[in-house]
Amino acid sequence: MSPLINAVIQRFLFPPGIILLTLAVVWWWMPRSPRKARRLLGLIIVIFYGISLPVAGNLSMTALESIPPLTPAQIASPKAQAIVILGRGRYPAAPEYGGRDTVNTGGLARIRYGAWLHRRTGLPILTAGGQPFREGESEAMVMKRALEEEFGVPVRWTEDSSNNTLENARNTQRILAAEGIDHVILVTHGNHMPRALWTFRQAGLEVTPGPTLFQTGTPNTGILDWLPQSCQAVWVPLHEYLGLLWYKFRCGDCAAPS
Numbered sequence: 349m350s351p352l353i354n355a356v357i358q359r360f361l362f363p364p365g366i367i368l369l370t371l372a373v374v375w376w377w378m379p380r381s382p383r384k385a386r387r388l389l390g391l392i393i394v395i396f397y398g399i400s401l402p403v404a405g406n407l408s409m410t411a412l413e414s415i416p417p418l419t420p421a422q423i424a425s426p427k428a429q430a431i432v433i434l435g436r437g438r439y440p441a442a443p444e445y446g447g448r449d450t451v452n453t454g455g456l457a458r459i460r461y462g463a464w465l466h467r468r469t470g471l472p473i474l475t476a477g478g479q480p481f482r483e484g485e486s487e488a489m490v491m492k493r494a495l496e497e498e499f500g501v502p503v504r505w506t507e508d509s510s511n512n513t514l515e516n517a518r519n520t521q522r523i524l525a526a527e528g529i530d531h532v533i534l535v536t537h538g539n540h541m542p543r544a545l546w547t548f549r550q551a552g553l554e555v556t557p558g559p560t561l562f563q564t565g566t567p568n569t570g571i572l573d574w575l576p577q578s579c580q581a582v583w584v585p586l587h588e589y590l591g592l593l594w595y596k597f598r599c600g601d602c603a604a605p606s
Contacts, residue, residue: 351480351511362586367396378408401574408585413538415545415557418465426469428556430504432520433462434536434544435477435487436585446504449485451494454537454561459491461560462535463499471533474523476507476516512597513544517551517567530554539584550599 359365370392377385398404436454441447451459459475466473473495477487486508497499505523510516524532531554536544538559546553563584 355550363396363399367392369490385443403574405585408540409563412542412585412588413559413562414558415538417538417560417562418533418556418558422556423465423468426471426556428471428531428533428554430468430524430527430532430546431462431465431469431471431473432532432534433458433473433475433491433557434516434534434540435475435491436537438483438487438490440483446578449490451491451516455487456494457561458535458537459499461558463495463501465533465535465558466501469533472504473501474505474507474520474532475503476510476520478508478510478515480511485522513540513591514547514599515554517544517547520548521551521553524553531556533558535560539588543588543595546592 369386374385374389374392377388436458437452438449438455439452440449442450462473465471475488475491475495477485477491486506488506488508491504492506495503505527506521507516507523510519520532524530530552532548533556534541534544534548535558538561541557541559543557545557
């Protein structure tokens with residue numbers, strides 16, 4: 349599936365797209381079957397209320413961010429042979445950087461943590477990310493430039509032909525296998541780590557997870573958590589859970605390389 353088709357499906361599968369589609373069905377159904385249309389409308393109200401609650405977003409994100417950060421002992425004596433940093437999108441044509449693409453806020457958090465780990469472990473870095481929408485420069489190269497020019501940290505390899513996490517894993521495994529490397533520290537967001545960890549292990553790599561930018565803390569169950577807000581807090585967990593299900597569904601050919 350192309351990145352564009354995937355993006356279009358996501359826009360209509362997740363809120364508010366799915367809500368608009370369902371409302372269109374209600375509008376079409378109303379003159380034909382008012383009772384069924386009212387029932388569907390009531391269901392939409394309940395679902396929309398539920399997914400717009402901060403407490404729902406917090407609980408779903410807490411469940412997703414189940415993999416703990418690296419311990420000081422793991423960092424001091426790493427078993428891995430390299431650090432892999434996954435791309436998180438870009439800030440295109442940044443005017444304050446001379447019109448060049450650079451990392452966005454999520455990507456910045458990942459490369460910052462990757463640089464921090466590199467200085468403490470001495471492990472070489474691979475950046476991973478392609479050009480899913482045919483941008484002029486891969487995410488891997490954008491991250492490499494930021495790491496080297498802004499953090500003073502070298503990048504040894506770039507995986508720049510992937511469009512998603514599954515391809516990240518397969519391509520990274522091929523690059524590192526040629527160097528005799530089969531164990532990596534994988535750097536990505538805490539909420540993305542379960543899906544990334546599964547795909548990289550499926551690709552045949554041993555992985556020490558290095559999650560960063562956790563978005564959950566102690567749940568707050570005050571009155572405001574039960575009042576509607578943005579659906580964005582639920583969008584990310586939905587994206588990750590459905591993404592992992594889709595990978596497992598299509599992964600009949602995902603056996604680890606021999």
